[in-house]
Amino acid sequence: MDQINLIWQGLPSLLSGTLVTITLTIYFLALGFILGILLALGRVYGSNFLKLLIIRPFERFFRAVPALVLLFLFYFGSSFFQVEISAFMAAILAMGLRSAAYQSQIFRGAIQSIGEGQMKAARSIGMNIFQSIRYIILPQALRLSIPSWANEYAVVLKDSSLAYAVGVTELLRQGRYIVARTFGNALLIYTVCALIYFILVFVGNQTLKILEEKYKIPGYEIKTKKDQSVLERI
Amino acid sequence: MPNVILRAENVYKKYGKLEVLKGISFQVNQGETTVIIGPSGTGKSTLLTCINQLTPPDQGHIWLEDTEITHPNSDINMIRSSIGMVFQHFNLFTHLTVLDNVRIGLLVVKKTPMKEATEISMEKLNEVGLGDKINAYPAELSGGQQQRVSIARALAMNPKLILFDEPTSALDPELIGEVLNVMTKLAEIGMTMVVVSHEMGFARAVANDIIFMEKGIIVEEGKPDKMFNESENPRTREFLHKITELYGGKTE
Amino acid sequence: MSFLMLALDIMPKLLEGAVVTIELTIIAIIVGIFIGIPVAMGRVYGNKPVYAICTFFVEIIRGTPLLTQLFILYFGLPSVGIMLSPFIAAMIGLGINSAAYQAEYFRGAIQSVKKEQLIAAYSIGMNQMQAIRHIVLPQMFRLVIPSWSNELIYLLKYSSMAYMIQAPEIMSQGRLIASRNFRTFEVFIIVALIYLVLVSILSKILDMVENKFRIPGL
Numbered sequence: 001m002d003q004i005n006l007i008w009q010g011l012p013s014l015l016s017g018t019l020v021t022i023t024l025t026i027y028f029l030a031l032g033f034i035l036g037i038l039l040a041l042g043r044v045y046g047s048n049f050l051k052l053l054i055i056r057p058f059e060r061f062f063r064a065v066p067a068l069v070l071l072f073l074f075y076f077g078s079s080f081f082q083v084e085i086s087a088f089m090a091a092i093l094a095m096g097l098r099s100a101a102y103q104s105q106i107f108r109g110a111i112q113s114i115g116e117g118q119m120k121a122a123r124s125i126g127m128n129i130f131q132s133i134r135y136i137i138l139p140q141a142l143r144l145s146i147p148s149w150a151n152e153y154a155v156v157l158k159d160s161s162l163a164y165a166v167g168v169t170e171l172l173r174q175g176r177y178i179v180a181r182t183f184g185n186a187l188l189i190y191t192v193c194a195l196i197y198f199i200l201v202f203v204g205n206q207t208l209k210i211l212e213e214k215y216k217i218p219g220y221e222i223k224t225k226k227d228q229s230v231l232e233r234i
Numbered sequence: 235m236p237n238v239i240l241r242a243e244n245v246y247k248k249y250g251k252l253e254v255l256k257g258i259s260f261q262v263n264q265g266e267t268t269v270i271i272g273p274s275g276t277g278k279s280t281l282l283t284c285i286n287q288l289t290p291p292d293q294g295h296i297w298l299e300d301t302e303i304t305h306p307n308s309d310i311n312m313i314r315s316s317i318g319m320v321f322q323h324f325n326l327f328t329h330l331t332v333l334d335n336v337r338i339g340l341l342v343v344k345k346t347p348m349k350e351a352t353e354i355s356m357e358k359l360n361e362v363g364l365g366d367k368i369n370a371y372p373a374e375l376s377g378g379q380q381q382r383v384s385i386a387r388a389l390a391m392n393p394k395l396i397l398f399d400e401p402t403s404a405l406d407p408e409l410i411g412e413v414l415n416v417m418t419k420l421a422e423i424g425m426t427m428v429v430v431s432h433e434m435g436f437a438r439a440v441a442n443d444i445i446f447m448e449k450g451i452i453v454e455e456g457k458p459d460k461m462f463n464e465s466e467n468p469r470t471r472e473f474l475h476k477i478t479e480l481y482g483g484k485t486e
Numbered sequence: 487m488s489f490l491m492l493a494l495d496i497m498p499k500l501l502e503g504a505v506v507t508i509e510l511t512i513i514a515i516i517v518g519i520f521i522g523i524p525v526a527m528g529r530v531y532g533n534k535p536v537y538a539i540c541t542f543f544v545e546i547i548r549g550t551p552l553l554t555q556l557f558i559l560y561f562g563l564p565s566v567g568i569m570l571s572p573f574i575a576a577m578i579g580l581g582i583n584s585a586a587y588q589a590e591y592f593r594g595a596i597q598s599v600k601k602e603q604l605i606a607a608y609s610i611g612m613n614q615m616q617a618i619r620h621i622v623l624p625q626m627f628r629l630v631i632p633s634w635s636n637e638l639i640y641l642l643k644y645s646s647m648a649y650m651i652q653a654p655e656i657m658s659q660g661r662l663i664a665s666r667n668f669r670t671f672e673v674f675i676i677v678a679l680i681y682l683v684l685v686s687i688l689s690k691i692l693d694m695v696e697n698k699f700r701i702p703g704l
Contacts, residue, residue: 064685065678066646068657072674076664080671121325121384124286125339125391126315135342140329158551165650172554179561187562194550194558201549217329218373 003185007192010178017174018196024160024170027092029153032099039104040141041133044111055104062101067159070094075166091163099156106148110141143215150208154201161197171196236263237299239395239426240285245294247280254280255291256450262395262443265424269437272447273473278430279322281447282397285428286317298394315343318388318396322404324380326372326387332359333368336387344391351390358386362416378409382416389420396420398429434478438462446470493676496663503659504680510576510645510655515588515638517581522588529589530596531618540589547586552647555579560651576648576655584641591633595626628699635692639685646681656680 042055062070075090085093114137122132161172169177175193179186240262247255254277262268270278283289285296287303287310296303303313327335333355340351359365362382372380381401388396398417402410414436421427421440431437437444437458444461446454446469454467465471487495528540547555560575570578599622607617649657660677664670 061678061682064643064682066643066681068646068649069674069678069681073671073678076670076674117321117323117325118327120288121319121321121327121387123288124314124317124319124321125387126311126313126343127339128311131342135338136327140327143329154549158553161551161553162647164553172551172557175557185565187558187565190554190558190562194554197551197554198546198549218371 003188006178006182006184007188010174010182010184010189013174013178014171014192014196017169017171018200020168020170021157021160021197022200024088024091024095024163024168025153025157028095028099028156028160031092031096032103032152032156035097035100036103037107037138039100040107040111043104043108045129045133059101059104062098063105067095067098067162068165070098071162071166087163087166087168090166091160091168095156095159095163099152102152102155103149106145106152107141109148110144111137113144114140140217143217146208146212146215150205150212153204153208157201157204158197236265238262238297239264239299240428241297242281242285243295243297245281245284245291245296247277247284247289247291249280254450255284258294258447258450258452260445260452260455262426262428264426266442267421267427267429267440268443268445269441270428270430270445270447271432271434271437271473271477272453276447277450278447279399282319282399282428282430285397286314286319311343315339315391316394318391318393320381320384320388320396320398320401322400324372324377324384324404326380326384328372331369331371332364332375332383335372335383336390339387339391355386355390358389359383361389361419362386363412376409377405378412381405381413385413385416385420395426395428398427398431400430400432402431402433432477432480434462434474446473448473489672489675492667492669492672496673496676499659499663500656500677500680503654503656504684506573506653506655507642507645508684510573510580510648510653511638511642513577514580514584514641514645517577518584518588518637518641521582521585523592525585525589526592526596527618529593531614544586544589547583548590552579552583552644553650555583556647556651572648572651572653575651576645576653579651580641580645580648583644584637587637587640588634591630591637592626594633595630596622598629599625631696631699635689635696638692639688642684642688643681 039055039059042050046055065073071091071094074085074094075087078085078090118136118140119132122136123129127135160170163170164173164176167173171193172190175189178184179189238261242261243259245255245258246253258277258281260268270281272278280289284291285303291304294304298313298316301313302308303310327338330338333352336355336359337351340346340354341348346354356365356368359368362385364379364382364386367375367379367383372383375383385396385401401417402413405413410433414433417427417429417436418440429436429441441458444456444458445452446461446467448469454461454465454470456465461470462474465474525540525543528536529544532540556575556579559570559579560572563570563575603621603625604617607621612620645655646657648655649661652658656677660673661670664673667673
C-alpha cells in the first residue's frame, strides 16, 4: 500500500518529467519537420550537387548512426568545438536532425507518389516552382504523409527517453530519481513510467488518425516504392 | 493577312542518345486548329512540351505571336500563362475542388481578385457543362468530366493558344464524345488550338491543318481534304488507313 | 596524439565492444523470430483470447520505449528478487522488443498472401494447418524480407541502448576509453564511423539476400 503512496508522492516529479518529454518531442519533431521538408524538396527538385554532396551524405549519416551516439556527439562535441550549449539543446540538435533524416524520407515518398503530372500541370498554367510546391505539391504530400508520420511521432517520443543519457531531466530520469530518493520499488516505478509513455503514444496516434480522416484526399493512396535498396529504407 | 499565333522553326530535341525531334518547322494562324497525327513515340507530345517549355528544345526557335519563347531572357511563367495545356491524364489538382482547380491559376499566377476569379471560373465551367460540379473533387468525377474541368482550367487563363496532348486517349470510349464536343465548340468560337490526337473524325471535321509526323520529322502537312483523300506521301496514306481502321473516321 | 593515431590506438578495445554489439544483435533477432512468428500467427489465426494476448503484447512493447523496457529488466526486476546480468538483460530486452516489431512484419507478410491462394489450397483438400504450412509460410518468409532487413539494422543500432544498462558493447567501451583520455568527442566520432561501416556492410549483404529471395513479379 505504501508503494501506491510512493507513486502518489512522486506524481509531481513524474508529471514535470512528462512535460519535459513532451517538450522535447515537440522540438525534435518540429526541427525534423522543417528540415525534413527542405531535404525532401531538395532531393526531388534540387540540383545534383545539392543531392549528392550534401543531402544524401547527411541522410545516410543520421540514419546509420544510432541515436545515442548522435546525442553524445552533439553533447561532447559542443565542448570540443568550444561552443556552450545545454544538454537540452544538444538533445534537440541531435534528435531533431536525426528526425529530419527520417522525415525527409517520408515526405520524399509522398511527393514522388503524387506523380509528376501535378507539377507539369501547375507549371503549365504559369506557376513558378515555388508556387507549384506551395499550392499544389506540399498540400498533397503532407496529407499523404500522415500515416508514416504517425509512426515517426511514436519513434521520436520513445527515443526522447535517451536524453536521459546526457542528463536531461525527462520522464525516465525523474523515475530514476524517485527510485534513488525513496529506495522504492524500482519495478513499479519504471512500469508507471512505461505506462505514461504508452498513454502519450496512444493519444498522439489517435489524434493523428483523426487528422488523417479529416484531411483525406478522396480516392488517393500512397503507393509504396518497390525495389529500394536497404540503405535507402532504414 | 491572318495573325500568326505560333511559329516553330527548326526545333531539335534529344533525350540522351535518342533524337526525338529533328528539325520541326510549322506555324499556326489565329483561330485555326492544327491536328498533329503520327505513330506513337514520334515526338508529338515532346513537340507540345517544347512549345510551353516544359521540355525546352535543344535547338531551334519558337515564337508566340511576337515573343520568342525560346529566348534565354523570356519570362517563361508569363508565357506559360498565355498557353493552355490539356494533358492525356488530366492532371487535375487532386486536393482541390473543381472550382478551386479552375481558379487557382488566376489567383496565384495572375493575382486576380477572388470575386473576379470566381466569376471567370464559373463562366468557363458552365461553358464546358460542369457548372453543377463546382464543389466536387477530381476523384469523384468521371474521366470525361475531369478532362472537361482541365479544359476549363486552361480557358480560365484566357490563353492565346491551347495545346492538347492526346486529350481523349485515356478515356473510356463512351466518354470521348463529351470532350471532343467541347473541343469542337472551342474551335467554332475561334480558339487557336494545337491538338495531338488519333481521333480522325475530329481531325477531318474540325482541323484547318493536319500535320503528319513520323520519326521526329514532318512527313506531310496540309488541309484535311488533301491529307485524307489526295495525300502525296505513301507513308501518310498507309498511316491514315491503319488509324482509320482502329479509330473510325466518322464524326460523333 | 593525432586523431588518426587515437583511432588506431583505441580500435582493438572498440572492436571488442563491437563484437558484443554484433552478438547482441544476432541473439536478439533470433529471439525475435522465435517469439515473433507465433505471436503473428496468433494475431492472424488465433481465437479471441489468443488474439487478445498477442495484441496486448505487441501494443505494449511497441508503445513503450526500449530504454524503459531495459530499465525494468535490469533495475526493476531486482525489486522482486530477480537479478540479471547486463548482457542477459540486454538480450532479453532487445529480443522481446524486436519480437513485437517482427510480429507486426510477419503479420503483414501473412496477410499479403492473397486469400484466393488459401481457397485454392482448401479446394484441393488441404486443411488449415497444411495450407498454412505449405502455402502461407513459404511466401511469408520471402515477403517479409524487406521489413525484416530493416529490423535487423534497427537492432544493430538500438543495441547501443544496452550501454545504459552497462552491457559491455561498443558504447560502453567508448565511454570507458573516454573517461581515461577525456577525448570523448573524438572517441565517439570513431564509434560513429564503426557503426556506419557495420550498417553499410549489413545493408549490402541484406540487399543481396533480398534480391536472391525475391518472388519474381511481386
